[in-house]
Amino acid sequence: MxxxxxxxxxxxxxxxxxxxxxxxxxxxxxxxxxxxxxSFLNGYPLVVHGWELTRELYRDxxxxxxxxxxxxxxxxxxxxxxxxxxxxxxxxGLCYCIPYSEGFxxxxxxxxxxYVDRICAVHSTDEAPIHRESFxxxxxxxxxxxxALAVQVVEALLAAEQGVLSFAAxxxxxxxxxxxxxxxxxxxxxxxxxxxxxxxxxxxSYLVFHQWMGQFPTERSKAAALIACAAQNACVxxxxxxxxKTVDEALGVPDPEVNADAVESVRxxxxxxxxxxxxxxxxxxxxxxxxxxETVGILEAIFDLPGDVxxxxxxxxxxxxxxxxxxxxxxDNANRLVSMRxxxxxxxxxxxxxxxxxxxDLKREHGLLALREDLDGADPSFRRLLHDIGIMA
Amino acid sequence: xxxERIVLGVIGDDIHVVGNRIIQLALEESGYRVFNxxxxxxxxxxxxxxxxxxxxxxxxxxxxxxxxxWCSDFRKPFIDLGIPDxxxxxxxxxxxxxxxxxxxxxxxxxxxxxxxxxxxxxIGVAIAxxxxxxxxxxxKR
Numbered sequence: 001m002x003x004x005x006x007x008x009x010x011x012x013x014x015x016x017x018x019x020x021x022x023x024x025x026x027x028x029x030x031x032x033x034x035x036x037x038x039s040f041l042n043g044y045p046l047v048v049h050g051w052e053l054t055r056e057l058y059r060d061x062x063x064x065x066x067x068x069x070x071x072x073x074x075x076x077x078x079x080x081x082x083x084x085x086x087x088x089x090x091x092x093g094l095c096y097c098i099p100y101s102e103g104f105x106x107x108x109x110x111x112x113x114x115y116v117d118r119i120c121a122v123h124s125t126d127e128a129p130i131h132r133e134s135f136x137x138x139x140x141x142x143x144x145x146x147x148a149l150a151v152q153v154v155e156a157l158l159a160a161e162q163g164v165l166s167f168a169a170x171x172x173x174x175x176x177x178x179x180x181x182x183x184x185x186x187x188x189x190x191x192x193x194x195x196x197x198x199x200x201x202x203x204x205s206y207l208v209f210h211q212w213m214g215q216f217p218t219e220r221s222k223a224a225a226l227i228a229c230a231a232q233n234a235c236v237x238x239x240x241x242x243x244x245k246t247v248d249e250a251l252g253v254p255d256p257e258v259n260a261d262a263v264e265s266v267r268x269x270x271x272x273x274x275x276x277x278x279x280x281x282x283x284x285x286x287x288x289x290x291x292x293x294e295t296v297g298i299l300e301a302i303f304d305l306p307g308d309v310x311x312x313x314x315x316x317x318x319x320x321x322x323x324x325x326x327x328x329x330x331x332d333n334a335n336r337l338v339s340m341r342x343x344x345x346x347x348x349x350x351x352x353x354x355x356x357x358x359x360x361d362l363k364r365e366h367g368l369l370a371l372r373e374d375l376d377g378a379d380p381s382f383r384r385l386l387h388d389i390g391i392m393a
Numbered sequence: 394x395x396x397e398r399i400v401l402g403v404i405g406d407d408i409h410v411v412g413n414r415i416i417q418l419a420l421e422e423s424g425y426r427v428f429n430x431x432x433x434x435x436x437x438x439x440x441x442x443x444x445x446x447x448x449x450x451x452x453x454x455x456x457x458x459x460x461x462x463w464c465s466d467f468r469k470p471f472i473d474l475g476i477p478d479x480x481x482x483x484x485x486x487x488x489x490x491x492x493x494x495x496x497x498x499x500x501x502x503x504x505x506x507x508x509x510x511x512x513x514x515x516i517g518v519a520i521a522x523x524x525x526x527x528x529x530x531x532x533k534r
Contacts, residue, residue, distance in 0.1 A: 102431075102432050102433050327410055327411050327414055329408045329431070329432050335414065335429075338418065380419065380423075380517070381418065381422060382415050382418050382419035382516065383517070385415055385418065389411065
């Protein structure tokens with residue numbers, strides 16, 4: 001159905017038990033679902049179904065299938081996926097641990113994803129690479145672009161180290177078109193710059209845009225408008241791929257018809273509202289400059305950390321709060337950074353915690369925050385935060 | 394004056410952390426020192442932490458309704474440990490499914506909570522109550 005609606009990639013979303021390596025529970029619930037003819041799983045239990053059945057499922061499909069999950073230890077899952085003919089694997093040691101797990105040790109996660117990157121590399125050829133994609137939205141809750149971008153560059157480097165040939169960096173719609181444009185521009189530049197700097201010039205890089213990953217409006221009319229505007233933003237930034245939401249996002253797991261409708265409406269926007277020229281303005285240029293300076297600062301600080309191998313430095317960066325993801329459920333996340341929206345809805349760093357933001361950059365962040373009118377009001381900041389988080393709902 | 398200390402956390406296998414973080418920031422903004430246990434806690438995490446940091450109050454949240462299962466007789470270990478006067482607050486979606494609000498409030502009062510907030514969206518209400526309760530001292534409760 002997604003195929004005929006015009007999707008270029010067919011996503012395969014994995015159930016939450018498989019994501020936590022609880023294959024026996026997934027098997028039990030699959031059995032119960034078949035017995036009662038109603039689904040007790042919130043995704044496809046790939047490990048339980050196995051590669052033969054899954055390969056059969058996609059036999060007549062002439063489009064790549066993309067594995068979407070959220071698994072800290074995805075070694076077996078990805079082995080089964082590759083055996084099933086799935087050629088695109090989403091995830092990474094940081095992006096599938098910090099937002100998705102409460103207690104999975106990050107060092108183990110980084111090692112397990114090193115294994116995933118390596119098997120993807122082993123099964124790649126120049127003509128038919130196994131494509132790796134990171135998950136830039138992270139918690140999708142007030143994540144400052146510099147944090148997301150630093151994570152993207154780190155994961156690109158970790159994947160390239162293992163021999164991955166094709167890598168997509170991604171980010172989630174920020175809530176501000178200015179910031180979306182700036183973030184895309186910086187992400188594209190920095191991924192290329194750092195891959196080249198460490199002699200990974202042969203690695204192909206792409207840009208993926210996730211439609212709004214935060215709280216969605218419950219009214220379908222508003223959800224449809226949000227989806228259409230997100231599609232337009234994807235055009236403006238020249239994204240190589242867009243991950244599409246549905247009008248039922250706020251209500252639960254969407255059914256196939258609603259999914260197909262969403263793809264069709266995004267396809268409609270892409271066909272009618274093509275964008276050929278880069279959009280720019282003084283505030284976009286200022287935003288680009290700020291995000292780039294912050295991201296570079298974080299990355300260079302990570303490179304400076306001790307470690308025999310790169311992932312060890314990355315692990316230290318998380319332990320010491322250099323990487324701090326707002327609203328992460330992970331017990332080891334520093335939770336020191338506080339972010340807020342400015343007058344145009346862009347995500348600003350109010351308190352960097354231990355994230356190495358330079359004095360000058362922090363001054364710029366605060367300067368932009370100060371332009372927001374209600375900031376000096378009597379309203380306590382937690383109310384403004386709630387408003388900022390739910391800006392689209 | 395030393396800051397009053399609050400132990401905060403989400404109970405059960407509930408992993409709703411956005412509200413938890415907002416409550417932490419709100420309490421800190423109101424001048425309290427917060428010890429945040431974050432998500433996925435058992436009852437013992439709360440009373441052990443309360444004992445360890447000598448907390449004046451414990452804030453328990455439950456967003457997915459697990460509260461009913463985990464919180465029965467929540468007060469008892471606090472009494473056994475010799476900290477019977479710790480203020481116990483709970484809030485969120487405290488039970489699974491739709492149930493009479495009055496019934497839910499009564500149930501959690503029976504469990505030993507001083508204040509119960511079932512589907513109360515504004516944490517400001519609980520913070521105002523906290524200020525009031527702490528001001529009155531234990532005799533007034």
